Amino acid sequence: MDVINIFLTSDLGESLEDFVHDQRRFTFDQMGPEGPKRLVEGPMWAFVDWVMPELAGLELCRRLRADPRTIDAHVTMVLEEDNPEDRRRALRAGADDYVVGPLTRTAVLDRVLALQSRTSERQATRRYELGALTIDMSSLQARWNETPIVLRPNEFRLLRFLAENPNRVLTREDLIAGLGKREPAIDERTVDVWIGRLRRAIKAAGGGNPLRTVRSLGYVFDLG
Amino acid sequence: MDVINIFLTSDLGESLEDFVHDQRRFTFDQMGPEGPKRLVEGPMWAFVDWVMPELAGLELCRRLRADPRTIDAHVTMVLEEDNPEDRRRALRAGADDYVVGPLTRTAVLDRVLALQSRTSERQATRRYELGALTIDMSSLQARWNETPIVLRPNEFRLLRFLAENPNRVLTREDLIAGLGKREPAIDERTVDVWIGRLRRAIKAAGGGNPLRTVRSLGYVFDLG
DNA sequence: CAGGCTTGTGACGCGATTGTGACTGGATTT
DNA sequence: AAATCCAGTCACAATCGCGTCACAAGCCTG
Numbered sequence: 001m002d003v004i005n006i007f008l009t010s011d012l013g014e015s016l017e018d019f020v021h022d023q024r025r026f027t028f029d030q031m032g033p034e035g036p037k038r039l040v041e042g043p044m045w046a047f048v049d050w051v052m053p054e055l056a057g058l059e060l061c062r063r064l065r066a067d068p069r070t071i072d073a074h075v076t077m078v079l080e081e082d083n084p085e086d087r088r089r090a091l092r093a094g095a096d097d098y099v100v101g102p103l104t105r106t107a108v109l110d111r112v113l114a115l116q117s118r119t120s121e122r123q124a125t126r127r128y129e130l131g132a133l134t135i136d137m138s139s140l141q142a143r144w145n146e147t148p149i150v151l152r153p154n155e156f157r158l159l160r161f162l163a164e165n166p167n168r169v170l171t172r173e174d175l176i177a178g179l180g181k182r183e184p185a186i187d188e189r190t191v192d193v194w195i196g197r198l199r200r201a202i203k204a205a206g207g208g209n210p211l212r213t214v215r216s217l218g219y220v221f222d223l224g
Numbered sequence: 225m226d227v228i229n230i231f232l233t234s235d236l237g238e239s240l241e242d243f244v245h246d247q248r249r250f251t252f253d254q255m256g257p258e259g260p261k262r263l264v265e266g267p268m269w270a271f272v273d274w275v276m277p278e279l280a281g282l283e284l285c286r287r288l289r290a291d292p293r294t295i296d297a298h299v300t301m302v303l304e305e306d307n308p309e310d311r312r313r314a315l316r317a318g319a320d321d322y323v324v325g326p327l328t329r330t331a332v333l334d335r336v337l338a339l340q341s342r343t344s345e346r347q348a349t350r351r352y353e354l355g356a357l358t359i360d361m362s363s364l365q366a367r368w369n370e371t372p373i374v375l376r377p378n379e380f381r382l383l384r385f386l387a388e389n390p391n392r393v394l395t396r397e398d399l400i401a402g403l404g405k406r407e408p409a410i411d412e413r414t415v416d417v418w419i420g421r422l423r424r425a426i427k428a429a430g431g432g433n434p435l436r437t438v439r440s441l442g443y444v445f446d447l448g
Numbered sequence: 449c450a451g452g453c454t455t456g457t458g459a460c461g462c463g464a465t466t467g468t469g470a471c472t473g474g475a476t477t478t
Numbered sequence: 479a480a481a482t483c484c485a486g487t488c489a490c491a492a493t494c495g496c497g498t499c500a501c502a503a504g505c506c507t508g
Contacts, residue, residue: 167363190456196497215377220363414467
């Protein structure tokens with residue numbers, strides 16, 4: 001599967017409507033009532049427009065992160081204006097990059113081209129190497145010293161999110177949000193079970209325990 | 225300027241009144257008649273209590289956003305109850321995060337610690353380096369010459385507070401207050417036990433004893 | 449549509465954490 | 479030197495949070 005570059009914008013603009021044409025299409029059918037209003041996409045990129053200006057964009061970003069079809073997409077958020085808060089929020093929601101809108105056709109095209117050139121480099125980057133642990137995002141396979149770790153979907157997402165934020169305490173809330181599970185609300189204690197199952201899976205592959213519990217706060221992926 | 229973590233709450237509670245002490249202070253003098261009732265703050269965080277429960281909080285949040293002194297602060301709103309409407313309003317007003325109250329002093333302090341690690345990610349990660357001792361606030365991990373020190377939560381809080389005020393005698397009262405323990409009242413002699421446990425943990429990691437006892441006064445973290 | 453796999457949740461028990469009183473030994477004072 | 483003071487340490491109990499299990503509902507697959 002090709003790398004998809006996804007642009008999230010709350011103001012897609014008529015001018016972009018036919019910017020991408022004659023391409024295959026897929027729909028984010030799981031998006032729900034607050035989902036994208038329009039979706040224009042091609043094999044290497046997609047533009048997603050949403051209805052609600054504020055939260056839906058971040059929420060959409062999280063869902064894209066959780067969806068296996070777009071889990072390794074390159075997500076760019078289009079910000080209304082350039083302020084540090086929006087930037088921070090976007091990145092925290094899982095966006096890889098951001099640009100400040102509104103976008104002209106040429107600006108987007110430049111951006112897409114730049115992303116495409118980075119794509120090959122990104123192919124190599126789509127692999128986390130954290131000590132003995134490697135996570136290959138293209139085959140969705142995690143290994144401990146070449147030994148495959150048998151993971152269920154949710155455990156894989158959890159491991160990926162933890163590995164993306166090594167040496168950082170992640171609260172149970174962070175983890176729930178990071179896996180894109182906002183609806184319905186998840187009990188925080190459930191995270192304990194996730195961690196337990198993930199630890200067991202790693203151990204079953206002969207691995208150690210890189211997941212440290214920080215009492216009354218959350219968990220850390222210890223690296224180094 | 226350091227990142228400030230601001231907690232907005234309509235129910236600060238008496239117990240938090242002197243939670244942060246002996247720190248530099250500034251006032252939000254532009255706040256106007258609906259401004260904060262009390263402001264308790266330190267170099268890295270602030271608790272703002274307001275009079276009107278509903279609108280004033282949101283308004284305050286917007287003003288903090290506009291004020292150059294707090295423009296890049298991390299604002300957390302404390303919500304009375306957990307409903308999506310309030311959450312959306314809080315975020316729309318510029319809040320970065322929210323928690324559902326009421327909060328205990330220790331819980332708030334822990335929260336601040338976790339937030340510091342997140343908000344400072346774009347800067348150099350928050351980290352104390354005191355001779356052979358390093359305290360990494362993002363992973364909540366202390367080390368002595370790269371050797372991890374196994375600390376329980378309270379010991380970590382104690383070490384952090386001591387390390388924040390090196391070469392300064394801290395009374396037992398200071399330490400109790402600095403760790404946010406006011407309810408219930410803590411016997412001052414208990415601090416002796418905390419120090420003892422902390423020393424033992426450092427020694428177990430092959431470390432020395434940077435904690436000097438000042439008889440009849442308190443303890444100092446010796447540096448240099 | 450049946451069967452298995454996945455996942456969220458309540459319950460349970462255990463272990464970790466922590467405040468406290470008591471005891472001890474060294475330091476300080478008278 | 480005796481008396482007093484004070485810090486270090488230990489054992490213990492109460493509490494709190496975490497790991498784990500079993501179960502049920504959901505989801506996917508054939």
